[in-house]
Amino acid sequence: MxxxxxxxxxxxxxxxxxxxxxxxxxxxxxxxxxxxxxxxxxxxxxxxxxxxxxxxxxxxxxxxxxxxxxxxxxxxxxxxxxxxxxxxxxxxxxxxxxxxxxxxxxxxxxxxxxxxxxxxxxxxxxxxxxxxxxxxxxxxxxxxxxxxxxxxxxxxxxxxPDDVLDRYCDAVLAQSTGADCSGLRVAYTPLNGTGLELVSRTLAGIGVTDLHVVPEQAEPNGDFPTCPKPNPEEPAALELGVALGQRVGADVLLATDPDADRVGVAVPHDGEWKLLTGNELGLLLLDFLATRAGAAGEDMSHKVVVTTIVSAPMADDLARVHGLELRRTLTGFKFCGEQIGILERQGRESDFLFGLEESYGYLAGTYVRDKDAVVSCVLACELAAYWKARGLDLWEAMRALYDRYGHWGNEQVSVAYEGEDGAERMAAVMDALRSEPLAELGGLAVERVIDYAPGAPMPVVNPLPGSPAQVLPPSNVLEWRLAGGSRVLVRPSGTEPKVKAYVFAKGETSEEAEGLLAKLVREVRGLLS
The missing domain is CATH 3.40.120.10 (Alpha-D-Glucose-1,6-Bisphosphate, subunit A, domain 3)
Incomplete structure (x- = not known):
């Protein structure tokens, strides 16, 4: 076997x-x-x-x-x-x-x-x-x-015993920002997974009384009969949720994956529903939590946000503006959890503000050491209520962030390598990328190449003076940092016969960013194929 x-x-x-x-x-x-x-x-x-x-x-x-x-x-x-x-x-x-x-x-x-x-x-x-x-x-x-x-x-x-779940819900609710959610209408789908019990319970705890659950996807069902790919990253997985949201006039749609550690969010905007990317929701939550912490008088220079090397580069800009420390780990939320453990051993557990990754995983609080869609649903509702009170939906709030810090387009490219020789061909692709250095991508000069295979210094923004430098474990990842701030990272998947590329394109306008993104994606797909 x-x-x-x-x-x-x-x-x-x-x-x-x-x-x-x-x-x-x-x-x-x-x-x-x-x-x-x-x-x-x-x-x-x-x-x-x-x-x-x-x-x-x-x-x-x-x-x-x-x-x-x-x-x-x-x-x-x-x-x-x-x-x-x-x-x-x-x-x-x-x-x-x-x-x-x-x-x-x-x-x-x-x-x-x-x-x-x-x-x-x-x-x-x-x-x-x-x-x-x-x-x-x-x-x-x-x-x-x-x-x-x-x-x-x-x-x-x-x-x-169920009282363990009671204490878990108490810990989730302790992360609430206190935003008034009483006027928020929420549509929700657990995608026939595990989220209904605890998500509905904690949303009630923050005052969400107008909650509408997709009936066909409410109960646990391993066939996922209405959603063959129960992935909140996939627009098709949200179709029934969007339809429900339209019928009831919801302000926001939440969709948790089957084990309820990731959440997708969509909002109505100008007559259509917009699905936020994992990076976008993470950036909105980061800005929201940092703004609240700063307004409460907390020492932001001690606050720590943890994300991954393949997640939104724009998080660096937010860290600089809010004056907090941002650490980038390898892909996988367990590495974010490890950083909480390091802070705990240093007596700084309370300094952890937020963890985010591009694949729709988020965490506020240290009561767990993994991404948590339950607390993410709580915070997403409070985020939506906060911006609704200011006359914006979350799509508009994200465009406002782009206007302030620069527009980004991002896309994940996956190329499959099926068959018995799939692993060999994947290795050959990575070897070729290392042995034949790129001078430019998408018409942009390659300013820096980071090879994580031998281990690399952890990328950190605003490190607290005196903090020991950390080195990331060796990982088969290559990163190209391009002129103007754009980035491309490539790595083999750890669970599937695929090589994945994370493409980030920065522009002064959304049109410029999307145009550059399309060009970079074409070139990257060619390199991997």
């Missing part, structure tokens, strides 16, 4: 054949994980969460059976819950680790197994490699398991 345990765990198509996600694969992965835990904890325990996908319940129970068979206590949420609730539960219950059975926003044919450390953060690259070694050592007869009922009777399998 060719199980590849990546930096976050395992994800793949369901099926009985080798290399697919099935109960045997889950058992083997869990046995390797159990061996890893027993070497490091005297009395280990694991919190387990699952989403609405096919076999998620069976896989969660199987993981619990194997953990219990190894003398490790397993605590399961009694029903489907968002991934961030698992991150919270690990820390709240003092568990050694956490497991989420999810394939995030992938189609219905997929499922997965994601692992968290005792800090509530997705495991590190080093831990993933160690767990992979343990999985490789698990033989066909090495899995130790007990029947689920036997585990319950012995006390090694139990349920996570």
């Amino acid at each position: 060719s199980i590849k345990f990546g930096t976050g765990g395992v994800r793949g198509k369901l099926g009985e054949e080798a290399g697919r996600i099935n109960e045997g694969a889950v058992a083997r992965v869990t046995q390797g994980f159990a061996n890893h835990l027993r070497e490091r904890f005297a009395v280990p325990s694991v919190a387990i969460c699952r989403d609405s996908r096919h076999c998620s319940d069976e896989f969660a129970r199987r993981a619990a059976e194997v953990l219990a068979g190894n003398g490790i206590r397993a605590l399961l949420f009694p029903r489907v819950e968002p991934t961030p609730a698992l991150s919270f539960a690990v820390r709240e219950l003092g568990c050694s680790a956490g497991v989420v059975i999810t394939a995030s926003h992938n189609p219905k044919e997929y499922n997965g197994y994601k692992v968290y450390g005792a800090d509530g953060c997705q495991i590190t690259v080093a831990a993933a490699a160690e767990i992979q070694d343990e999985i490789n050592a698990v033989g066909p007869d090495s899995v130790q398991a007990v029947a689920y009922e036997e585990g319950v009777e012995s006390g090694l399998i139990g349920l996570i």
Whole structure:
């Protein structure tokens, strides 16, 4: 069985054949994980969460059976819950680790197994490699398991009480800015995933009383019958939500992915609905939170925002204007979570202001160490209410930010490399980009090349004087910084046979930025093809 345990765990198509996600694969992965835990904890325990996908319940129970068979206590949420609730539960219950059975926003044919450390953060690259070694050592007869009922009777399998979710919701609501949402009309779709329970509950907590949920997508359903690709980045996933928003006259539409760690936002503008990009919503929230913190008299020079190297370059400009520190990590929100841990060890946990990534993931507060669509929905509603009170929708508010700091176009380009030689061809593309340096892209001179493969200094804006410099872990990423501020980054996907490029084009007007973006995208696609 060719199980590849990546930096976050395992994800793949369901099926009985080798290399697919099935109960045997889950058992083997869990046995390797159990061996890893027993070497490091005297009395280990694991919190387990699952989403609405096919076999998620069976896989969660199987993981619990194997953990219990190894003398490790397993605590399961009694029903489907968002991934961030698992991150919270690990820390709240003092568990050694956490497991989420999810394939995030992938189609219905997929499922997965994601692992968290005792800090509530997705495991590190080093831990993933160690767990992979343990999985490789698990033989066909090495899995130790007990029947689920036997585990319950012995006390090694139990349920996570609902009061943990009560405390999670309290922690989410503690991030509220206090903006008046009583006049806001909200449409919402959980895309047949896990978000309905906690999103509706926390929105009620900030005064959203006019909430309309897409009925066809309200309940958990692993078939995702009205939305084959339950990804809030995809406009097609929001079609029913937009239709509902039009019928009820909503001010904003929220759409959370199946494990409710990411959110997409659309708003009505001049008779049509506009979907904000992940970068745009992140920038609006960053500006909103920084403005509120500054107005409250907080020392902005100590505040820290964390984003990734492939997320909006414009965040640098906002950091400079607000006088706060911005750190860029490698791709993946776990690296943002690691930065919170660093601040915590320095006694600066309260200095963390916000985390954002281009793929619709955001976090305010330190109660979890991963992106959280529940708190993102709360903040998005408060953001919409704030600008509505000033006569602007969020589309207009974003255009106003562009007018102040420069207009940007951004697009993610993906080129697939299918077949047995896909990995070799991907490696060849990256090798060629390194061995044949580019002098220009899109007619713009390449001013700087950053190769993250050997490790590179963390890009930081406004570092606090005296703060130790950080070096990013080695990663197969290339970045070109172009004349005028535009950027292009290229990296192989960690979960799919694709090479991805993140293209950012800056112009004085939106037309100039979009024209340059189209030119850069054409050239980048040619380089990758």
